[in-house]
Structure formats: structure tokens, C-alpha cells
Amino acid sequence: MSFVRPLAVRAVTLIGVLLAVLVLLVVSLGATGFSDRMLRAVVGEEVRGLRTALAETIRDPVELERAVEAQRGELERFYGLDRSWYTRLPDTVLRVITLDLGEARTLKSSSGSRRVSDIILERLPNTALLITTALVITAAIGLVVGSTMAARAGTKLDRALSYFAATSFAIPAWWLGILMILLFAFQLRLLPAGGMYSTPPPEAGLLRFLDLLWHAVLPVFSLVLVTVGPYLYSVRTMTLSVAQEDHVMVARAKGLPEGVVVRRHILRVAAPPIVTGLILGLTSSLGGSILIETVFNWRGMGRLYFDAVAGTPDEAVIVALTFVFTLLYVAARWLLEVLYVLLDPRVRYT
């Protein structure tokens, strides 16, 4: 099939992107000394604990120091601090690529597991719930409002919504989140300020799910509000430019009903860029989720990222999460390529 080759070429390119991101991760963690500092802090902490334990059995201070130093050397070897970052970190990355995400140092899953894959898998559905809900709402509003704006380009409605789009684009997600909490949680007391469940959480089942949705309203609303503006504006621009093309006039002259003209000859032709906007919006809300989840104390991957970077840094989790985020990005991009090939016959042969 003519589809296979272009999609394979793009898959290879995207794997290249994945590798490039991991290389950048290694360099930015290693060359800045962040990795070394982080590991040294870990070793220092463990050595402190060891010293008190050893002090119980070894009375002679010189002997104790020697034992402690021996232990420290062992720990440094264990964490790879005796090697430089550019030999140590690539090993970590290669391990991560084989989906062996390793163990977290301080973070744990709710069931107490230290395995990074357990921790991430526990968080993944929470982030997915947030992002996909926001995405579906954004897509629906964007398509309907965007094409309405295009149909009424130049009217007051169009101009007002264009201002809204610019504002929506300019507002930082976290700031909007805080504003939402102040307004809806503290002033109006309509919605919870954060977290995923009430305390105490309702029994499992429908009530628990409804409680989850109840807590999801504000974060989803904030995400939608910052993504929908640019999206509906791009839908407007795309449909407007396609609507002025000659083939649309031909479609009308043919005597097709207006609905068919709009769907088949305007929206269908504008679909590739519209879908691109949506998928790229999805990937950018992956990044946005870090801030939104932090602001709303939503236990998803974004919040996990924040926890792994802030406070006591957890290198294994940072590397693993970066890998997973990049993997999601690359998967979304590839999905976009597939859609593009399906939607636009012109890209099938390149």
C-alpha cells in the first residue's frame, strides 16, 4: 500500500525525536551537575544513617571513620558516582528504553511499591482522564464555535470571540487555576479547591466516580479555557480560507445542499490542519498538566513530575517520566501522521 512507506519513514523520524530528547535529558541532567549533586545528597544521607548504626558497634573513632569511608565508597560505586555523568547516565537511559524504569528513591505508589513503573501506571489514568476530557471538550467547542465564527466572519460575534481567543491563548494555565480556586472554591464555595476525592472518600462505585468527576471540574475547565481559544481561532482561520476557494463555489453551483458543501467541501478539506491543531494542543496540554495538576493537587503524572523535581529530587523518576512523556508525545505525533495520510491524499506519496 502506498500508505506504508510514508508512515514508516515518519515512525523512524519520530524514534529519532525520542532518542534526541533522551540525549538532551542526559546532557541537561549531567552537564549541569544536577545528577551528581542529587546522587551525592543521597549518598550523604545514607552515610549519616550508617554512621549512627556503625557507632553502636565500633567504638574507636579512627576505625569508625575508616568503616564509614569504606561504606561511602561502596555507595558511590553503587550509584555510579565514581564514574563521570557521561558514562553513568547513558546506562540509565538505555535501561529506561528497554522499559526497565528502575526504583524510586523516596516516592512510592499508594500500595507502597517503589518500582517507578508501578508509580507511573498508578498516575497515568488520572492524567489521561484530565487531558482526554479537556481535549474532547476543546475539540467540540472549537469545531462548532470556530466554524460559526468563519460563517460570520467580520461580525461583532466574530470579533468578540477573536478577543476571547487571544486572551485564552495568553493566560498561563496555573494562574487561571489559582483564579478558579479563589473564585469557585473560596468565594462561591461551589467546587472543591483541589485533590481528587472528598475526605473521607466515598465507597467504591458510582458515588466514588461522581466524586472524582466533581473534583475534575475545575482542573478540566482551566485546561479547556487555556486551550480552546487558540484552537477555535485556528479552526476559524482554516475554514475561512478553505471557504473562499474555488472548489467551494463549484460545489454550491452544483446544487449541493449547504450542509454537504460545508461538511464535505469546507470542513473535510480543512480537516488536516484542524486535526493538527488538536493533536499539537494535546501534546502541549501534557506539559500544561504538570502545572494544572500541581495547582489542583491532582495525583497524576504531572504532579509526580513536580514532586520528583522539587523537594528531594528523584533521578530515576525524572528520567522515567521524561521518557514516558516523550513517548506519549511521539505516539500522538505518529497518530497525527496516520490521520494526515488518511485525510489528505496529497501526502500519501511523499
Next chain:
Amino acid sequence: MTPLLDVRDLRLHYETPRGPVRAVDGVSFEIGSPGEVVGIVGESGSGKTSMANALMRILPRNVARYDGEVLYDGEDLMALTDERFRKEVRWRTMAMVFQGAMSSLNPVLNVGRQVTERVLVESGASKREAYRKAEELLELVGLPRDIIKRYPHELSGGMKQRVVLAMALMMDPRILILDEPTSALDVSVQAQVMNLLKQLKRERGMAMLFITHDIALASDLCDRVVVAYGGEHVESGTLAEVLTAPKHPYTQKLIASIPRLHDPAQPEFIPGRPPDLVDPPSGCRFHPRCDFAFEPCDSDVPPWFEAGGAQHARCWLLGQSKGRG
């Protein structure tokens, strides 16, 4: 006998910040019977395309005035509601081939889908039947049958224009409006398309309205010619009359501007600019560019004068010789 299509005093003005643009300003003509080809000839900006769009009711949003009569077999199409016009007139009574073959097709739908879709929106249409007819028509216009599965970007300009032509024939329209159907094509492809049109006229008795800036091209196909200038029509007659004995000075200039092989004479050009349709010249709209302009031309709008045979022209020169008509 009622003519097949009788257009009377058709007007289409567009609203602009400067005032209304009188793109089509009271034009009248008729297509007498099936198989007759009427050519509308004029330079860019003379309102030819606007007139075609006005006939098909393809209107932009800034329409300031749209009226007149378009009688098809005696029935006024202007009186139809938009919905009835869409269902009964578009592609059934009149189909149109637009200027610019390159952009007339939807880039993401294959040829078969675009050619058949008008038939298939009718209730009770059979898909197999529609595709069979599409294949026949594509073959008629000289395209291979497998083109039905191809996409526009895979076709050359000439092929696209033929697809557009086949598409226009799908509902067996009575009248085909052709708006500069060959202006985007190179000369040899243009000749192929012209031959195809002649074949349609000869074998199918297709009535056509052939709009072009190229009077030489019009002479290849048309039975009668109407000359458009500045949103109005200035001369009409049979092809032979207009071509060999043009009465209106504008038509004379137009014919003199045709370049000829083996003729040392330089083709003439028409001095001055086409008239501003927001604020057209008073009297005869051609008078600022006319070599023969005299006393009534800048003040009085010339009526149609008979010029012998089927020929008519709106020029005071004719009034001078025959007395005011």
C-alpha cells in the same frame, strides 16, 4: 417561439466602502434554442464573470442589488426560492464550468466522488448507475476510465478541466455556462477542449453561454456574439456580422487587437483604462476611450440601434446615420 433562455435587464451590484460596484448593469440577451452557442466577449472587469454568477445565483455576501428577469422556457428563474433554485436550476437547467481549472476540484475527494455527488444527493439515486454514467462521460471527454479513482493533484490542468466538464454534464443540463474555460490551459490543450465543446454542441445539441476575453476563441465556437463593456452589453449579432462588420468602436478595437500570423501590422491596443464601475462615465461608458466620440456621447446613454440583420449596437454613430432609434 419562446427562446430557451431569455435574460432581461439583469443587474448585480456589489456593496463596497466606495459605493456600489455596478458589475452587471442591466444586461439582456437570449439563447434561442438548444445547440445555440452565445459568446460573451469583453475585457477583464467588464462584468462577464459576475453575469455568469448572477445567472447561477452564486452571490457573494456584499450584494447590493440583484434583480432582472431570467426566463427559462418562459418561467422566471429569479422568482424561485433559494431551495427550489438549488434543486431545479443548478446543474439541471444550467451547469457551469468555472474559470480556473486548477482550483475547481476538491483536493481531498477522488474524481468519481466529485463527478457523481450531485446525482447522489437526489433521493433514490443509484450509486452504480451514477458511476456508470460518470465513466461514460469521462470517456466522452477523452479521459481513461480509471481516472475515476484518481485525485485532482494527480491530474494535469487539461485533465482537470475535462473532469470539470464531465462533472457539468452529469445532470444533463439544458444550458452550459462556460466561464473562460480554457484560460488556464496552454494552447494545444485549449484546442482539445474547444474541439470537445464543438462536439458537445454538434452531437448533444447543447446550448452554451461561452464567456471569454478572447474574441478569436469565441469565433471558433459561437453562433452569436455579445460584446460586454463596463457592466453593460454594447453590441450583439451573429458571429459573422460582429466579426466582419463590427459597428461599435469598442468591438472594432477588440477585433483589431487580435494578433495575426504573417501580418506585418502590429496588433492594436485599446488606449485608456476599463471604466470604474463604482462611478462609470456618463452617457456612453466607452466615450472616454473612443476615437469617434462626439456631442451626445458624454451626456446621453445610447439606446440599442439596429444595424441590419440580427446585429445591434449601442453607439450614437448608428443613430447619426439613421436618425435617433
